[in-house]
Amino acid sequence: MKLAHWMYAGPAHIGTLRVASSFKNVHAIMHAPLGDDYFNVMRSMLERERNFTPATASIVDRHVLARGSRKRVVDNILRKDKEEGPDLIILTPTCTSSILQEDLKNFVDRASIISDCNVIFADVDHYQVNEIQAADRTLEQVVRYYLDESHTLDQFVTDAPSVNIIGILTLGFHNRHDCRELRRLLKDLDIRINQIIPEGGSVEDPKNLPKARFNLIPYREVGLMTAMYLNKEFGMPYVSTTPMGAVDMAECIRQIKKSLDILAAPILSSKRVDYESYIDGRTRFVSQAAWFSRSIDCQNFTGKETVVFGDATHAASITKILAREMGIRVSCTGTYCKHDAEWFKEQIKDFCDEMIITDDHAEVGNIIARVEPSAIFGTQMERHIGKRLEIPCGVISAPAHIQNFSLGYRPFLGYEGINQIADLVYNSFALGMEDHLLEIFCGHDTKEIMTKSLSTDISPIWDPESRQELGKIPRFVRDEVKRNTEKFARRKGILNVTVEVMHAAKEALS
Helix, strand or coil: CCCCCCCCCCCHHHHHHHHHHHCECEEEEEEECCCCCCHHHHHHHHCCCCCCCCEEEEECCHHHHHHCCHHHHHHHHHHHHHHHCCCEEEEEECCCHHHHCCCHHHHHHHHHHHCCCEEEECCCCCCCCCHHHHHHHHHHHHHHHHHHHCCCCCCCCCCCCEEEEEEECCCCCCHHHHHHHHHHHHHHCCCEEEEEEECCCECCHHHHHHHCCEEECCCCCCCHHHHHHHHHHHCCCEECCCCCCHHHHHHHHHHHHHHHHHCCCCCCCCCCCCHHHHHHHHHHHHCCHHHHHCCHHHHHHCCCEEEEEECHHHHHHHHHHHHHHCCCEEEEEEECCHHHHHHHHHHHCCCCCEEEECCCHHHHHHHHHHHCCCEEEECHHHHHHHHHHCCCEEECCCCCCHHHCCCCCCCCCHHHHHHHHHHHHHHHCCCCHHHHHHHHCCCCCCCCCCCCCCCCCCCCEECHHHHHHHHCCCHHHHHHHHHHHHHHHHHHCCCEECHHHHHHHHHHHC
8 A cells, every 4th residue: 555646446345336336236335434436436427326325434533442343344235225125235445444454354244144245354364456457356355256156057058159258347448338348249240149248238147157158257346356266267268368459359369269269069149150251350440440550640740759557458459559569669558457567568569669567656657758649548647647747648447537438339348449540540640730830829728838848858958059050940840949958968978969860850850
């Protein structure tokens, strides 16, 4: 744990609450002081939910500190069991209440004897894991709980091709749109969806998970632990290649075919799908990105540099799309998912000049200020950094703002997702005449440029001759020449800008 003004991933109890509120008829109880119960408002606002968020705070106050929490926690569980009639209640502390070191597991065991519904304690170390890791662990815990409960039931695999989609949950970045696109893909491939968890699913659904032939994990952040558990206990193969971008989309479909071929039993399908023909047809005619990347419009990207930052799944996928499919140079890419650093490094090692693994937004800001890219693809934090530096930013990952929970259909996965990403990339750059117009009309939509650098580096000093030479340059490109020259000087370790340095910078950029 650390105190910060901005965190890319929230505290652990937010992850648990996201999983609990994604299931139908599940209620979450937070053992928390006043102020830690902001999740209800956040979910209702961002997801535009019409119904109340099924989460209640069991408040820790001075009376609880004096007498202990057991009675209040147990009473709150029993009260919600009577009022709401849920299938499951999940109790979770917050980082603040965890300091009390109370035996909440014992409280849950006592309440489960009296209550009519199932009650479990979120088994998460709130000091060691963040929101993403807690969500992954909580989902696996719920699935394990219900499968262990029904272990004596006979399990059989469906004759027809079938799949579970694991990891779609509330407050996920474009998750609902991605889920619709995955449904369309699987329908085209004639694969029946057995279960989708946790979003919109019942806690009884995990009992039927082993009936599917394989599991699809669209995002590494949530669902991977569940897939590994099902693979270990039931021998279920899983596909964890994110179907984002034309190349990984094709790879995901081929892995789906391989997973279906693992089981020796014959597959009964109403139609036979030629996977390679499907990939070829969709890549050439449904997705416009392959054509677009070869069009004259993409020639505008020549010489452009980008910085990418986000969660491991989206940052890795966008980096590969930019470098491999659109021919755009990625100067630096990174993720705040430090627990998945090894996988991330392996994925993007051939597609960028530099990589960064950090959860410190100031460090990311300093890199952006040093590189001065033509565009940024990151989270809302990078968008704010970009506004300060007058660098456009496309948001490609959580943490997100309400504007990233669009009412229109904007998936990132599937073949329609490829088109959406291509549009996002193209519209994020200031291209051609737009650069000149932005200079003429006083830049981007910021009222005042706060600073041209977020780092502590000293800007190069211009001598009188170089300032005079700079003044001869037309005003609508003067600031850009100044930025490029200073960027060149910083890279070369030059402290004083002379006319010769200006000419050298011009040659380097030619």
